[in-house]
Amino acid sequence: MNRILAMAGKEFLHIRRDRRSLAVALLMPLTMVLLYGAVIDMELRDLRVGVLDLDGGDRSRELLRAMTSSGFIVEAERLDGREAIEAGFRQGRLQAALVVPRGYGEDLARGGARVQVLVDGADASTAATVANYLQAVVALVDRDLLREAGLAAPFDARTRVWFNPELVSARFVVPGLVALVLMMICALLTSIAITREKEAGTLEQILTTPVTPAQVIVGKVLPYVALGALDCSMVLLAGKWVFGVPMAGSWWLLAAYCLLFIVIALSLGLLISARSPSLRVAMMAALMVTMLPTMILSGFVFPIASMPGPLQVVCRLLPATHFLVVLRGIMLKGQAWFPLQTAALVVMAAVLLTLAIRSFRLRLE
C-alpha cells in the first residue's frame, strides 16, 4: 500500500511540475462546457432574408409585413432583381430569398397564389430549417386567409416537450462532456504518462526496485483517476450553475457508472501505452482511438440514427455510446434501470481490462 502511495506521489509531482499540461487539463473541460453550452444551438435566429417583390400590391405588402413581424427574421433586404439573390448567396449576405411573383394579388383573388422561397442550400445544416421557417410564415398567412373566408382549422396539435422543456442545449451536451473529459484524462493522459516513462527508460529502473508491476500501474493511474474525478465534478457543477442542468436521478448511481467508465478508459490507456513503440505514436493512437470516436460517434452531439448503417454498428461498439445513454437517463430523466447498457459496459470493461493486463505483463517480461 505504501509503495502504491509512493508511486502515486511521484506521479503527482510530475503532473504538478508540468504547469501547462495541468492548465490545459483543468481549463479545457470548463471552457468546453461554457462554449458548447452556448454554441450548440440549432435554433435559428436573425435570419437574413432578401425580399424580391415583383407584385408590389396591397396583398404582397401584407405578406411581407407578416414575415417581418414574425420575429424570426431580423434583416429583410429589399432586392431589385433576380441576379441580386445569387450574388447575396455568394457573398454570404443572404440565407434565403422570398420572391413574390407579378400578379400575386390577382391570383389570390382568383383562389390560389404561389410565392417562391429560394434557399442557399450550400449551408445544408441550416437550409432545411430556414425553409421551414419561411414556409411557416406563409402558412400563417394562409391560415388567416382561410379564417377570413370563414374556414377555421378543424383540429390542431398541442406539443409538449419532456425532460428539457426550454430545449436548453447544455442539458444535452453536459453529460457528453463528462464522457469526453474522462476519456481525455484517464485514457489519453495515462497512456502518455506511461509511454513517456517507458521511452525515458525510467520504467525499467522502477521495476528493478521491490515494487511489483501491479503496484507501479495502480500507483501511476491513481492521480489521473483523481484528476478525472475533479474535472468531472467541475463539468457537472458548471453545467448546473451556469446552464441549470438538472440532476433528476441519484448522484450515487451516477458516480458508480462513472467509476465503471473510468475502468474502461484506464484499460484503454494502458493498452495503448503497452502497444506503442514511442510517445508520438501513443499520442496519435490515444487521440484516434479514444478522443475522436467519443466526440464523433458516441451520440455526443451528432445523432447516431442519421448515420449510415455500418457506422451505426461501430457506434454501438463504443463504450461512450452506452455510457451517454446512462448519463442522460440518470441526469435528465431520473431513470435508474439500464439493463442493456450496464451489460454492455461491464463486458467491455472486463474484456479491455484483461487485454490491458495481459499485454502489459507481456511487455514487462
Add this chain to the structure above:
Amino acid sequence: MRALRCLVRKEFKQLRRDTALLRVVFALPIFQLLVLSYALNNDLRNVRVATLDEDRTALSRAVLDAFPASDVFVPGPAARDGDELESLLRAGACDLAVRVPAGFERDALAGRAPSLGIDVDGTNSSLAGRGAGYAGAIVMREAARFAAAHAGAGVPAPRVETVVRFLYNPELESRLFMVPGVIVMLVTIISALATGMAVVREKELGTLDQVLVTPLTPLQYVVGKTLPFGLIALADLALATAFARLWFHVPLLGSPWVLLLGVLEYMLVTLGLGLMASAASNTQQQAMFTIWFFLVFAIMLSGFFFPVDNMPEWARGLTRINPMRYFMDIVRGVLLRGAGLADLRGELLTLLAMGAAAFGAAVLAFRREAGRG
C-alpha cells in the same frame, strides 16, 4: 539563400525517413473524409414515433399514417394507454409520441377544434425542436386536407402556397456541406500540429541549439522549417479535394486559383501559430496540448458544424477573430457556390492580415529564442 536550401533539403530528408508520420499524413485525409463526412450530420432522419390511437376512426388513422409517410419519421411502438406512452418516452424507445384522444373525429366534424397531443423527448435539444416543428407541420397539412374535403360547395377560399428551391445543393445532402469543412480541418491539423511538433522535437533532442549556432537567421529557419509542411498540407488539400470530387461528388464551381490563394494565406496563419506554440513549449506533449486546446475552439467557432448565425452575440464576436472561420467561408464559397475574388474580398483581406501578423510574430519568437541560446 544557400543556407535556406540546405535546411529545406535536411527537412525533406528527415520527413522521408519518418515513415510513420508520412503514413499518418497521407492516410489521415482519406480516413477523416470518409468517417467525418458520413458521421457528422444533423439531419432529421429516422425519428421514431410512438402512437396511441384512442379514437380509432378514419381521421385518426389518416393523421397517424401521415407521420411514417414523411421521410423524417419511422414508425415506433404503438401504446395501449397513456401510461405506456409515457414509459416508452422515458425509456427512450421513441423520440416522439402522438396521441389522438377519443372523440377526435366527432369533435373535428362538429367544429369544436380538438387538439391531438405531441410529446417530444427534449433530451437532444436541437433534434427535438426541429422534430416538433416538423410534426406540427404534418398536422397542419392534414388539417387543411380535412377542411378542404369537408368544406361545402361554396366559394373556394383563397390560398397561398410556397414553392421552395434549394440552390447549389438541391437534395440538401449534408455531405456536400461537411466535406469542405473536413478539408479545412485537415489543412489546419497538418500544418499547425505537424509543424509545431517537429520544432519542439528538435528542441527536445537538443538539435535546435545546434541549428541556432549556424549562420541561419531566424527568418530562414522559420521558412525552411515550415516549407516542407506547407507543401505537404498543399498536397493533402489536392488529394482531399480530388477524393471529395470523385467519391462524394462535391463540385468545384469556383476558380481553383482563388482556393489556392486562400489556402496560402491561411497556411501563413496556421504555420505561424504552430511555430509560436512550439516556441512556447518545452516538450512535445505541451506543444500538442497547447495546439489542440486552440484547435478545439477554433473548430467549434468556425461554423464547421455549428452555424455561426445561431450563436449568441459574444460567441459571434469570437468567431470574427478566428482565422478558420474565414477560410471555411472561402472554401465553401468557392467549392459550392462558385464565389470569386470579388465575392470573397473581405475574407481574403482579413486572412492576409492575420497571416502576416502570425508569421511575423513567429519569426520574432524565434529571434528571442535564438538570443536566449
